[in-house]
Amino acid sequence: MSEDARALDLEALLADALRPIEPPESLASRLETTLASITEQAAAELSSWAEELSETELSALRDPRNWVRPVVAAAAGTAAGGALLVVQMRRRRQESGRARRLADELIRAVRPS
């Protein structure tokens, strides 16, 4: 057998040995559920926490030294979760322009680059 023919034969054998493997049907839905719960969890934690804030706490949050908690929450949900959070916070705090500005400020601060 020539060198080229042998190489072709081996490539055919490799294609046979390394066939694509179909993932289980349950995997896609499991993934969707996990991803959805991550974004929801991050958004829920941040938005419920923001609703509990008093005026003093809102002022205190302008100090970056107090940003540990939102950073932790946003890290769980990443930029996508952060974007969802902005949407939710904006909906809930339409009347309060000041709080909304603060929320945006926080998201900008905690959003991963």
Place this chain on the structure above:
Amino acid sequence: MDPEEDRGGSGEDPSGARKAELDRAFEELYRAHLRDVYSYAYYRVGNHHDAEDLTEQAFLQAYRHFDRARRESDGRPLRPWLIRIAHNLASNYHRDRSRRPEAALEAVEPPSHPHGTERVVEGREELRLLIAKLDDLPEDRRDALIMRFALGMSNREIARAIGRSDGATKVLIHRAIRQLEEEMGDE
């Protein structure tokens, strides 16, 4: 992750519209490449259970960094980026368990063949031998062959996934095949 969920208020909210678009794009990505990531994971870890876990972790990591990856991809396909994530996770998997990475393929069963019985036995033996030889290859060569043959990736895609130049990747694959040929020929 239901893109429809956010669409209601997105008309008035650029952030909501952007998130919905991002989610839709990510959903497309994982539907298109779930099999690729799963196949790669399976051939790296050698069993379905760990392959599922690794696939899930890969997509979770991808989801976290998807926005940035899209921005930095300049419109290029994201499959190499996705496979690179799986590649790193598989390396961690083997390191964490203090296993030799070479052990994974030993557990892989050759696929069954729609041929006659004699051909099946003969073919499966040949495949078993090939898998054993694949298992002995250096990790980078074996990885490149998995990407080429199980995932059908081009040299350029493989190069991006393993962080090498196109030329170096071509040489890597060529040498991997030559090594296998020689070792199969010795049997």
